[in-house]
Amino acid sequence: MAKKPKFDVIIFGATSFVGDIITAYMMKQYGVSGKVAWAVAGRSESKLAALKEKHGAEALDHIIADASDETALKQMVTQAKVILSTVGPYALYGEPLVKACVEAGTDYCDLAGEVQWYKCMMDKYAATAEKTGARIVHCSGYDSIPSDMGVYYLQQHAQEKLGSYCNQVDMRVKKIKGAASGGTIASMINITKEAVKDPALRKELANPYSICPADHDFTVRQDNISGAVFDGDYDAWIAPFVMAAVNTRVVHRTNALMDNAYGTDFKYSEAMIMGKGSKGKSRARMLSFGLGAFMVSAALPPTRWVLEKFVVTKPGDGPSPEDQENGLYDMRFIGKTKEGGQIKVKVYGDKDPGYGSTAKIISEAALCLAGLPKKDKAGGFWTPASAFGQSLIDNLTAHAGLTFEVLDD
Ligand SMILES: NC(=O)c1ccc[n+]([C@@H]2O[C@H](COP(=O)([O-])OP(=O)(O)OC[C@H]3O[C@@H](n4cnc5c(N)ncnc54)[C@H](OP(=O)(O)O)[C@@H]3O)[C@@H](O)[C@H]2O)c1
Known part of the structure; x- marks a missing residue:
């Protein structure tokens, strides 16, 4: 049987503008040694250290990987159930990570609002994702x-x-x-x-x-x-x-x-x-x-x-x-x-929408993905609604400041 990954979620690009807000949210909501095992990752050791210090998260694990370093990405993706990536523009930097996740069977979500890149990733990697069981969920922020x-x-x-x-x-x-x-x-x-x-x-x-x-x-x-x-x-x-x-x-x-x-x-x-x-x-x-x-x-x-x-x-x-x-x-x-x-x-x-809310939304989407049994959802390129359905609405309303309501006529 395959070894259980050490982390539920790794936030790749945690030093980005939105990554900083995601880190703050994860710290506030889940802390360092709580029920969620998570880590931060990025290309700069010093920036990651500063991020952890800023959020009082010195005890949090961090991983160094450049978005173009296939070996480092491979090592990173085998350590988590889900990689949450904020390293964009995705069309410029995103492909090696999607490839690494798909090949390893690791689930992945991001904030890509770049439809042309979404299509390109599907065309190249959907067949492999179906084989390895990797669930890829692009557009997991305010859009869409x-x-x-x-x-x-x-x-x-x-x-x-x-x-x-x-x-x-x-x-x-x-x-x-x-x-x-x-x-x-x-x-x-x-x-x-x-x-x-x-x-x-x-x-x-x-x-x-x-x-x-x-x-x-x-x-x-x-x-x-x-x-x-x-x-x-x-x-x-x-x-x-x-x-x-x-x-x-x-x-x-x-x-x-x-x-x-x-x-x-x-x-x-x-x-x-x-x-x-x-x-x-x-x-x-x-x-x-x-x-x-x-x-x-x-x-x-x-x-x-x-x-x-x-x-x-x-x-x-x-x-x-x-x-x-x-x-x-x-x-x-x-x-x-x-x-x-x-x-x-x-x-x-x-x-x-773009930052304060997006940071909470993608964190909760990543946790939904980490909790989604492989037997319940096959590998492939899913949308948020087709992957998570009501469970994401429940998480978003419980934690992420969203409300969904039917209005009277
Ligand atoms: N869908 C939505 O609702 C939504 C909302 C917000 C943002 N976004 C998208 O999310 C992405 C991030 O936005 P942002 O404003 O937070 O961007 P940002 O502050 O410019 O951050 C970009 C991140 O990419 C990292 N990076 C760049 N090249 C790298 C490489 N070769 N290896 C590893 N990391 C690398 C940077 O690392 P360093 O820190 O080391 O420089 C930084 O962490 C953008 O694509 C944006 O369009 C979408």
């Missing part, structure tokens, strides 16, 4: 867990309340407070840079089913909210939501992995509510224009240079502790059945 679990929760309650799944769900961000970090912006700039060079990638990024299994049954055209649009459900104007391109893909993959549980004609969209009347309309237009301008600037080398040098947060930086504490998000889901039934769900998270 509140969206993926929100739709899952809505569909479970639709079954109870309306007697069927909703073939249309629309998520609208009602409120969101929190800034992006340097690491996230670096990842967004990297995707744009890759897309400019590669027409096939641009086509892939435009495909809502790009990470669904190749033999999926979906043909329905999805609504892509790319500008200011009036939304009759809210009597308000909506604008594009920056994470929609990732979240919608993950939700469709969940549907495919759960045997089309939401229907083969399932439609899903995400957007931000910008307000009513002419004020709402001009806010929606401004946000749409701002997002477009960011993408264009990130695509062109001279303006990208200016963005990276002077405008955006640098990797390693992010929102202040006060901004994390004062952050929040309130997401509303409306589901509709073919028969005309309707259900409304609210998903709320405390702290800023």
Whole structure:
């Protein structure tokens, strides 16, 4: 029989901006010698020592591994049930670790919001993961867990309340407070840079089913909210939501992995509510224009240079502790059945979405993964909802400051 790994979870990239917050959360919630055996890892001995000292975690084990050092990664992944990685942009640094986990049969989760990389990893490693039993769960942060679990929760309650799944769900961000970090912006700039060079990638990024299994049954055209649009459900104007391109893909993959549980004609969209009347309309237009301008600037080398040098947060930086504490998000889901039934769900998270909340979300996802018996879930590339179902909702509401609620009509 194989030896039991020493750790439940190793946090790789614990010295990142988000890794620091994850370490604080794990210390507060689980301590050093409690029921969870965990360790931190990264490429710099001195940074890891400083991290442990900062959090009073000197007794915590740490492991040194560079993201490109296959031997060190191999040694690290055999010591844990789950590797939680924050080393990004993943498209630049992530592959050797996914490969090491897949080959060793070690489970893995990350904060990758890079759909093109997600697909590339699946294409290369899904067959091996199925053989070794490694469960890979990308997108285990703010993108895409509140969206993926929100739709899952809505569909479970639709079954109870309306007697069927909703073939249309629309998520609208009602409120969101929190800034992006340097690491996230670096990842967004990297995707744009890759897309400019590669027409096939641009086509892939435009495909809502790009990470669904190749033999999926979906043909329905999805609504892509790319500008200011009036939304009759809210009597308000909506604008594009920056994470929609990732979240919608993950939700469709969940549907495919759960045997089309939401229907083969399932439609899903995400957007931000910008307000009513002419004020709402001009806010929606401004946000749409701002997002477009960011993408264009990130695509062109001279303006990208200016963005990276002077405008955006640098990797390693992010929102202040006060901004994390004062952050929040309130997401509303409306589901509709073919028969005309309707259900409304609210998903709320405390702290800023990208960091304060993400750190708690991915920690709990990693622990769900560590507790998921291999016999209950085969190896492969899973989404959060298809891997964990209700158990993740339970963990998130018990520990991570999220609430899931069905609203009255
Ligand atoms: N999905 C979400 O909701 C969400 C939210 C937040 C962040 N993210 C993503 O998470 C990632 C991290 O974000 P962040 O803002 O925390 O980034 P960050 O502060 O820039 O940290 C990047 C980390 O990568 C490590 N690293 C870089 N090259 C390495 C190598 N060769 N070997 C080992 N480690 C290496 C860095 O190590 P050193 O400390 O030694 O430099 C650092 O720990 C980004 O990809 C971001 O897009 C996603």
